[in-house]
């Protein structure tokens with residue numbers, strides 16, 4: 001009888017970028033003959049991919065490691081928090097190995113030590129598109145690692161290093177394989193999508209027998225040729241981003257931009273050392289909407305950053321009134337171990353942070369409600385995410401998975417996840433909309 005196939009469990013915490021890292025580790029292990037365990041009990045070892053950004057995320061990571069040790073006992077830790085091995089070992093001395101973010105080879109070596117690989121070079125267990133942890137109809141496409149910026153509240157460049165872009169041909173080939181495997185929506189992610197290719201000096205590589213430059217706009221054009229929705233995350237408002245708006249207006253790329261503005265008051269942006277802080281973002285948004293009126297913009301903001309005065313906060317609320325963003329997330333500033341902002345003067349009291357958070361969310365709630373209300377009566381395409389006895393839940397071009405709202409389709413039970421439908425919007429609140437299907441499916 002052959003040796004039993006070792007099974008590895010995965011716990012993936014944190015952002016979509018960490019999810020992509022987990023997918024890469026799993027793809028590598030599957031290619032070596034490992035299986036993925038669906039529960040702690042059947043796993044020969046458990047890999048916990050941690051998030052170490054905010055202190056609250058670190059606490060969640062430590063809890064997850066503790067649970068894996070209690071339930072299984074053989075635990076390997078990787079991801080952003082792996083950077084701080086001493087904190088992990090202090091809390092959980094029984095952890096078998098700790099590796100940092102993107103340390104794929106080190107994680108795999110640690111797995112080999114705990115559960116040796118079943119050697120069978122004749123079996124290729126991995127489908128060409130790799131292994132994905134997201135539902136079958138959408139996939140995250142990571143175009144670069146690391147970041148060349150130095151935002152004062154962030155330690156990602158310390159954790160993940162400087163920008164390292166992938167060749168455009170490599171990204172487009174992965175995207176093409178995903179679409180051929182049934183993916184209907186590609187979510188482009190990185191730390192700074194608008195900086196794509198800078199480190200490669202925009203060098204050319206081959207795709208479909210032709211050269212393609214590692215340049216933001218060329219990558220978008222290539223992705224736009226594939227038969228899938230293309231959604232851009234983590235873009236900064238640099239002038240060259242203007243070039244992608246015509247592609248959105250033509251329907252090659254979704255009319256959606258996820259831009260982490262973080263603030264609007266110039267002195268706060270300066271203290272945050274944000275990329276594109278000097279750009280006139282409201283003018284840019286106005287111009288974008290002239291080119292592509294249907295554009296949805298999602299953003300996140302930090303309130304209570306050191307030195308943020310009541311006047312600065314007021315300027316942010318005024319900016320939100322002008323910008324009329326579709327979706328907004330807001331965080332209260334928190335110190336991150338190792339970040340430059342920790343040493344800034346004029347830290348804001350906790351109760352003021354909490355109050356500003358509440359005020360911003362209430363302020364934006366009314367704006368989002370008005371913006372979504374303007375969609376009532378319109379007919380849009382909707383991709384189905386879930387179906388149950390009562391109906392389906394999907395998303396339009398305005399909604400990224402996990403972070404934005406939904407389109408509810410009551411009574412729509414005759415569809416499956418990944419179907420794309422034409423839907424008339426009948427009702428909206430400040431977050432979600434409700435609609436009714438019109439005609440046949442667009443694709444299934």
Ligand code: SF4
Pocket residue numbers: 147148149150151154155156157191192275
């Ligand atoms: S752009 Fe700023 S916040 Fe984003 S990863 Fe880079 S340094 Fe961090």
